[in-house]
Amino acid sequence: xxxxxxxxxxxxxxxxxxxxxxxxxxxxxxxxxxxxxxxxxxxxxxxxxxxxxxxxxxxxxxxxxxxxxxxxxxxxxxxxxxxxxxxxxxxxxxxxxxxxxxxxxxxxxxxxxxxxxxxxxxxxxxxxxxxxxxxxxxxxxxxxxxxxxxxxxxxxxxxxxxxxxxxxxxxxxxxxxxxxxxxxxxxxxxxxxxxxxxxxxxxxxxxxxxxxxxxxxxxxxxxxxxxxxxxxxxxxx
Amino acid sequence: xxxxxxxxxxxxxxxxxxxxxxxxxxxxxxxxxxxxxxxxxxxxxxxxxxxxxxxxxxxxxxxxxxxxxxxxxxxxxxxxxxxxxxxxxxxxxxxxxxxxxxxxxxxxxxxxxxxxxxxxxxxxxxxxxxxxxxxxxxxxxxxxxxxxxxxxxxxxxxxxxxxxxxxxxxxxxxxxxxxxxxxxxxxxxxxxxxxxxxxxxxxxxxxxxxxxxxxxxxxxxxxxxxxxxxxxxxxxxxxxxxxxxxxxxxxxxxxxxxxxxxxxxxxxxxxxxxxxxxxxxxxxxxxxxxxxxxxxxxxxxxxxxxxxxxxxxxxxxxxxxxxxxxxxxxxxxxxxxxxxxxxxxxxxxxxxxxxxxxxxxxxxxxxxxxxxxxxxxxxxxxxxxxxxxxxxxxxxxxxxxxxxxxxxxxxxxxxxxxxxxxxxxxxxxxxxxxxxxxxxxxxxxxxxxxxxxxxxxxxxxxxxxxxxxxxxxxxxxxxxxxxxxxxxxxxxxxxxxxxxxxxxxxxxxxxxxxxxxxxxxxxxxxxxxxxxxxxxxxxxxxxxxxxxxxxxxxxxxxxxxxxxxxxxxxxxxxxxxxxxxxxxxxxxxxxxxxx
Numbered sequence: 001x002x003x004x005x006x007x008x009x010x011x012x013x014x015x016x017x018x019x020x021x022x023x024x025x026x027x028x029x030x031x032x033x034x035x036x037x038x039x040x041x042x043x044x045x046x047x048x049x050x051x052x053x054x055x056x057x058x059x060x061x062x063x064x065x066x067x068x069x070x071x072x073x074x075x076x077x078x079x080x081x082x083x084x085x086x087x088x089x090x091x092x093x094x095x096x097x098x099x100x101x102x103x104x105x106x107x108x109x110x111x112x113x114x115x116x117x118x119x120x121x122x123x124x125x126x127x128x129x130x131x132x133x134x135x136x137x138x139x140x141x142x143x144x145x146x147x148x149x150x151x152x153x154x155x156x157x158x159x160x161x162x163x164x165x166x167x168x169x170x171x172x173x174x175x176x177x178x179x180x181x182x183x184x185x186x187x188x189x190x191x192x193x194x195x196x197x198x199x200x201x202x203x204x205x206x207x208x209x210x211x212x213x214x215x216x217x218x219x220x221x222x223x224x225x226x227x228x229x230x231x232x233x234x235x236x237x
Numbered sequence: 238x239x240x241x242x243x244x245x246x247x248x249x250x251x252x253x254x255x256x257x258x259x260x261x262x263x264x265x266x267x268x269x270x271x272x273x274x275x276x277x278x279x280x281x282x283x284x285x286x287x288x289x290x291x292x293x294x295x296x297x298x299x300x301x302x303x304x305x306x307x308x309x310x311x312x313x314x315x316x317x318x319x320x321x322x323x324x325x326x327x328x329x330x331x332x333x334x335x336x337x338x339x340x341x342x343x344x345x346x347x348x349x350x351x352x353x354x355x356x357x358x359x360x361x362x363x364x365x366x367x368x369x370x371x372x373x374x375x376x377x378x379x380x381x382x383x384x385x386x387x388x389x390x391x392x393x394x395x396x397x398x399x400x401x402x403x404x405x406x407x408x409x410x411x412x413x414x415x416x417x418x419x420x421x422x423x424x425x426x427x428x429x430x431x432x433x434x435x436x437x438x439x440x441x442x443x444x445x446x447x448x449x450x451x452x453x454x455x456x457x458x459x460x461x462x463x464x465x466x467x468x469x470x471x472x473x474x475x476x477x478x479x480x481x482x483x484x485x486x487x488x489x490x491x492x493x494x495x496x497x498x499x500x501x502x503x504x505x506x507x508x509x510x511x512x513x514x515x516x517x518x519x520x521x522x523x524x525x526x527x528x529x530x531x532x533x534x535x536x537x538x539x540x541x542x543x544x545x546x547x548x549x550x551x552x553x554x555x556x557x558x559x560x561x562x563x564x565x566x567x568x569x570x571x572x573x574x575x576x577x578x579x580x581x582x583x584x585x586x587x588x589x590x591x592x593x594x595x596x597x598x599x600x601x602x603x604x605x606x607x608x609x610x611x612x613x614x615x616x617x618x619x620x621x622x623x624x625x626x627x628x629x630x631x632x633x634x635x636x637x638x639x640x641x642x643x644x645x646x647x648x649x650x651x652x653x654x655x656x657x658x659x660x661x662x663x664x665x666x667x668x669x670x671x672x673x674x675x676x677x678x679x680x681x682x683x684x685x686x687x688x689x690x691x692x693x694x695x696x697x698x699x700x701x702x703x704x705x706x707x708x709x710x711x712x713x714x715x716x717x718x719x720x721x722x723x724x725x726x727x728x729x730x731x732x733x734x735x736x737x738x739x740x741x742x743x744x745x746x747x748x749x750x751x752x753x754x755x756x757x758x759x760x761x762x763x764x765x766x767x768x769x770x771x772x773x774x775x776x777x778x779x780x781x782x783x784x785x786x787x788x789x790x791x792x793x794x795x796x797x798x799x800x801x802x803x804x805x806x807x808x809x810x811x812x813x814x815x816x817x818x819x820x821x822x823x824x825x826x827x828x829x830x831x832x
Contacts, residue, residue, distance in 0.1 A: 025619060025620070027611050027613065027617070027618065028611050028612070030603065030604035030608040030612070031608065032603040033598070033603075033617070036594075036597060036598075037594055040590055040594050040597070041590075043558070043590075044586060044590040047558070047562050050736060051566060051569055104605060104607075105605070105606050113535050113540055113543070114535070114540060115532045115533075115535045115536040115539075115540045116531065116532055116535065117532070118532055118770065121532045122531065155614075164609065165609065165615060166613060166614050169614075172616070173622070173685045173686075174600055174622075174625055177688070177689065178539075178689060180531060182531070183531070231688075232687075232688030232689070232690075233689075234688070234689040234690065235688070235689070
């Protein structure tokens with residue numbers, strides 16, 4: 001008869017499965033997210049185990065016995081000594097590897113949406129949604145924007161691979177669908193030069209178009225972006 | 238003895254009231270021409286080592302913590318007392334009295350911090366205070382009157398507890414008035430804070446009262462009132478829970494243990510059930526902020542404060558997970574045969590953890606250069622979808638329903654229902670829960686395909702209404718199903734493992750920290766304005782502190798508050814000991830006399 005695995009073994013297998021599953025996701029998840037999901041999973045396991053006294057004993061007794069129990073001999077004793085030496089060293093190495101200076105830029109919690117200046121908030125479009133305006137907007141887009149934002153409006157233009165972060169993907173539900181038209185107007189007109197000082201330095205290669213396009217032309221491009229992607233701008237009414 | 242204590246209390250209170258009264262007088266003088274001229278010459282003053290802003294930050298935040306406690310606790314003290322009157326169960330009355338004892342102990346410190354805050358503001362921000370007093374001086378007067386009202390009702394409520402034992406209706410009425418005064422005080426001070434965020438246009442044509450009312454009734458006043466009212470209850474509940482936990486851990490008898498276990502349970506219950514509508518109130522407040530100023534809304538949710546909401550998400554997850562864990566421990570340890578709920582607890586645990594894994598997933602990931610390159614930007618194409626509001630609203634609603642199921646199981650665990658339609662009732666419950674969760678998921682998914690305004694104005698509201706509807710319907714159904722139910726076994730109060738008490742302490746620390754951090758968000762959203770768009774901050778402190786600095790400052794305020802509240806509770810405990818000793822001595826003397 002096969003012996004039922006202890007809850008300690010089950011927990012370890014469960015955590016390994018979660019970790020493997022997270023590592024299999026493509027494109028790979030950043031370490032910060034894997035760390036967060038693993039912390040949640042370990043917490044979940046610990047909560048489950050500590051609800052019942054029996055499972056708690058089943059889980060912790062082997063660990064306590066192994067680390068501090070009496071009468072351990074042979075391989076088990078050597079293993080205990082090895083772990084007691086290796087574990088603190090590993091913690092030390094892990095800490096060192098996290099804080100030691102590296103030839104890499106530090107991790108960043110990037111701020112995605114800068115706040116527009118007050119004069120831009122609530123600004124009304126000077127052109128309507130007519131087919132003519134949308135068609136004009138498409139022409140301007142293909143003339144000025146396509147190189148970075150792409151012919152599919154997905155941020156995958158010919159010059160996009162040279163940029164980090166890449167140009168905005170307008171088809172993503174998290175970009176222009178979350179913003180008001182006036183916000184887009186500000187970003188197109190002022191580009192990266194008009195970004196506010198808070199959360200600087202900003203990482204944006206967006207050029208300002210205020211000396212290239214008229215206000216009406218900018219509004220027409222905005223009309224085209226929403227029409228072509230099928231998104232609606234954020235409104236408050 | 239009582240008379241002596243009353244006298245001492247009265248002297249102490251006269252002192253506090255005098256401080257408030259003179260603060261008010263000083264503000265009136267400030268309003269006069271000569272004082273105004275002096276105030277104009279100096280816009281800011283500062284103090285060495287700790288800037289004036291940091292000082293105000295600490296004092297205001299600690300005052301707010303105490304304020305939240307003294308406004309939250311009377312609400313459930315009165316409810317507890319009412320339940321005691323209705324059920325004629327004396328333990329509710331004892332609990333209500335214990336709540337009020339904590340309230341009385343914290344009340345004077347709240348007033349002291351309030352006085353320190355007002356003096357500090359006058360000292361360090363004279364121009365700002367002049368502007369505020371120009372607009373709000375009428376409300377200062379109202380505030381003082383309300384404060385008198387609250388103090389008097391609190392005195393009568395506490396010291397009249399035993400005297401009015403036979404006149405409970407009168408005593409309860411006093412409790413209700415205590416709450417009314419407290420809530421009105423909060424609303425008055427909220428008008429100042431909300432005006433700083435969303436000032437209204439005060440044109441010269443407006444009359445005296447219209448002008449004041451326009452300033453008070455600004456865009457974020459009502460949502461802030463609702464949000465703070467609910468969070469005060471949550472705050473009070475968790476702090477009481479922690480108090481009970483410490484008393485439980487230090488208990489020397491089984492009765493004492495049972496009493497404080499029960500008190501801790503009530504504290505946690507109040508805290509977590511107050512939490513259920515809190516996300517909706519917060520959602521309304523944020524919606525109003527966006528509607529008032531898109532710039533402010535983006536600064537808060539998409540700009541430099543956006544990462545704060547990931548920290549908030551983690552803290553809210555700690556509160557929900559901790560509370561559920563406490564419920565499950567209670568289910569297993571206090572109820573005979575609680576092991577039968579293993580499967581249900583497992584399903585709820587998985588549900589809660591999946592919900593909070595999604596709840597905490599940011600839209601834009603913290604990533605190294607290589608990781609960002611591999612993902613094609615800081616948005617992950619697969620998991621990035623969990624970062625937007627549609628996903629967040631969906632999972633938080635499901636987590637709330639799961640928490641409610643935890644409570645339902647606990648509620649019914651030791652009872653045997655006797656109604657003939659029990660099977661049908663349970664079937665309806667299953668269908669309602671399954672239907673609600675499916676509907677919330679459907680709205681969440683559809684939220685990605687509709688304009689933002691549809692999601693905000695309709696789908697999110699439908700999700701909230703669904704949850705509230707389920708909460709109401711299932712509660713009523715359960716009450717009907719419990720009619721004539723007999724108790725299988727008594728709940729074994731006091732039979733809880735010690736780790737459950739540390740959870741209660743953790744919950745209290747988390748809520749203090751969370752409240753402080755969100756206070757920073759509400760204040761920092763004004764960026765370089767004292768009063769948004771009206772009065773600019775021109776001091777050397779006119780910059781927004783980073784999240785790291787904010788976390789340190791909030792941690793300091795948390796420690797200061799915890800130190801004060803621990804000291805105050807210890808003092809009240811000393812009083813209790815003294816009373817016990819006196820009673821013991823009197824008893825011994827009486828028995829000696831009899832001999």
